[in-house]
Amino acid sequence: MEQAEIGLVGLGVMGAALALNIAEKGHRIAVWNRTGAVTEAFHAGAGALAARIVPTQSLTDLVAAIRPPRAVILMIPAGEAVDQQIAALRPLMGPDDLIIDAGNADFHDTERRAATAEAAGVPFLGIGVSGGEEGARHGPSIMGGGPKAAWERVRPVMEAIAARHQGTPCAAWMGPGGAGHFVKTVHNGIEYADMQMIAEAYGLMRDGMGMSAAEIADVFAAWNEGPLRSYLIEISAAVARASDPETGAAMLDVILDAAGQKGTGRWTAIEAQHLATPVPVIEAAVMARNVSARLNERRAGEAVFGPGPQPLGGALTLADLEGALIAGKILCYAQGFGMLAAASVAQGWGLDLSAAARVWRAGCIIRSDMLDPMAAALGEDPARNLILSPAFAALLQRHQGALRRVTASAALNGHGLPALSSGLAWFDLMRSARGTANMLQAQRDFFGAHGFQRLDGKPIPHGPWGKHM
Template sequence: MAADIGLVGLGTMGAALALNIAEKGFEIAVYNRTTSVTTAFVAGAGDLAARITPCDSLEALVAALTPPRAIILMVPAGAPVDEMIDRLTPLLDTDDLVIDCGNANFHDTVRRAAAAAERGAPYLGVGVSGGEEGARHGPAIMGGGPKAAWDRVAPVFDAIAARFGTTPCAGWMGPDGAGHFVKTVHNGIEYADMQMIAEVYGVLRDGLGLTPLQVADVFDRWNGGPLKSYLIEITGIVARALDPKTGKPMLDVIKDSAGQKGTGRWTAIEALMLGAPDTAIEAAVAARNLSARVAERVEGARIFGLSPEPVPVDGMVDKLEAALLAGKIACYAQGFGLLAAASKEFGWSLPLGGIARVWRAGCIIRSAMLDDMAAAMETGEGANLMFAPQFAEKLKRSEGGLRAVVAAAALARIPTPALSAALAYFDTMHTARGTANMLQAQRDFFGAHGFERVDMAGAHHGPWGSHEQ
């Protein structure tokens, strides 16, 4: 029987996605560069193997598919995707569809979509979030490319996506690179959310002296309240875990040097290019970069001899909960602001409310607040998410906790870069008259750039005259 869809690349994510597709009743043909990987995959698929056609070449994969064909690429981002497209293109008809479901840079997706369009062929760039577990049992899926091409494969993606109630967490975001851009911003928010959680863990550990088990109890309790989310849930789980080799808390034996695959950095870069403030995400990316400088940090500890100090205990756990809530709202406000800026710049008409709905289940940043965020975006209240009535009220109640935590942590020498960035963003966005007038005066002084006045229209210069610098 001819397969409904093909998949290239049986790494961790590709294998999980292929099993998910087969489990939902679709016939799937699979190919991996190393044939033994394909053989082992099918052998381990159990009852699902009956719906899986193993292929030992791309020619065999193409022959196994029902025209017009659809082929998912699950190969590493970058040059391997271009290489696979180059190998596939001579084998495909012009109406055959290539779908990149990897973590591609959206600029690459725009380029590949344009090249496909020149050949008269459709191309989709699809963001898939949820890790291995999500890929296997239900990810959040963000599609980009021609709407007609998305509609061709939407039944497959709707079937394999996570569910929020009965609604599949899959959707078309817009043309060319829109889907991969939305996935990139998702990952940027993920960076910031994780970093703020790590900073709160640092205050609990170094400022309050809590053990990992006590930290787990705190996060378990928070997961029953307004912070309920996947990341809060797993933080409690990892804090409770014990190392099977030593019996020590798992957190105590893990090196404090964080890795990254680049999507957070891409988010920060695009925010700077688009002039969209994304300071919490930028701080989270910088924090990961600093974490890798272990030797320098050890040397800094030796030179300065400054250790963390206790923070005031009274009400601090509740203040930390409020700080995370306020920080999360500010972070999401920045993320959606970046999406809005990109939508305008690239002519995508991104469905901001729909994006929040796709993120409600399956993805890493899923949380109880996303349903309200979707509603705020769809009613137009979320031009800046912090200003939407329900989130403004949450911020009014929680910003004091964020302020207290950042202040206490600074005095105790406990770094909180992402929480501090979120607080600075909030304070800037409720300051009607800031200090950029000084910047404009300085720019006019040394570069005669001119400035606007508050009391009359037009461009003006200051009375400082000509100064050689």
């Protein structure tokens, strides 16, 4: 039998869709899944593509089914499962055979696996794949990381299966080691923030303006025709429009308000702290998911303090909400790109921020019309904060008023808007040439003799605190 060009382990939601995508682009692929019955069912359901798919029932058969030098994609949960699969596969493979972890991964794990592979003289790639099931099936965004030569080996397949933005594949090598998985992690942090800001606008419409889910769907659909045009706004319109087949009620109205999470947003927040790079909108979004899961505490809080959100009494318009989301989105993306810049320096990756923005323009969950001008702005001057680029500074000038009205009215009326309001706070700090950290420095010097710098440059590193004690 003709050997496959590539192999794939893990026929779950993403792996199955990716395997069909690869087969559809004309590549013969061998597949293996931990639960063998899943492999059989997958092959049986692959229709015409089944002819290009080789189902296998052991890792030995999987490896034997692939033409050397081999490439095997892992599409399985992050963490131990990946280490176990690598440990099981490596002894079966040759020194030129490539293992590709294409699931989400903590980039520290990817760095460790890359170092182990390099020491053993075998190739390993860690690549981020975004787009959910639909993206994996018809064109995801792909962020490659690891040895450039190994990426070049699989680049033709990656570019063939990736989404396209005006003909350009949304698949690119981001850098060595864990760079690809790091870019995917920041992508997911932005995803959390974008989703949270949309949920905040939804809450203002539902609880502050008394709008039904169907009316809210119309608003999201209208916003999707303007500057906010994006996959997440588009699906927000769709989910707000959907009805529950059981009760006929709006689907949103029957879904429990407790968010799940697999951890990628948390990885972003943790790494941001390690890098001392401010991503408050992303951190607020992670916090909001954590709070959402504390249902009993929230119910107890409402019992003691009364319900939070009150009607806004006409204080805000839908245009205010749209403007606030435009401003919030720019602020959160600027923070995400700032984090990529900080990691690039810390890790010596040489990340091209514009290239990251370019692979996010199509296929991924955060794809949006704004990413093309963002890629252009980052290309003009990668060292400049995105909010200072002329195009995005002008948008912020235009929409910051809406963000202020929305966050102020929300605060006055009991609506918690952690993401939008932390975005505004960061923006105001970023436009303050004279901040308030002089007070922090004085306090630190007072209690710990930590010293400070003076504005006039005089070499007097401590304050006269002793005289006043």
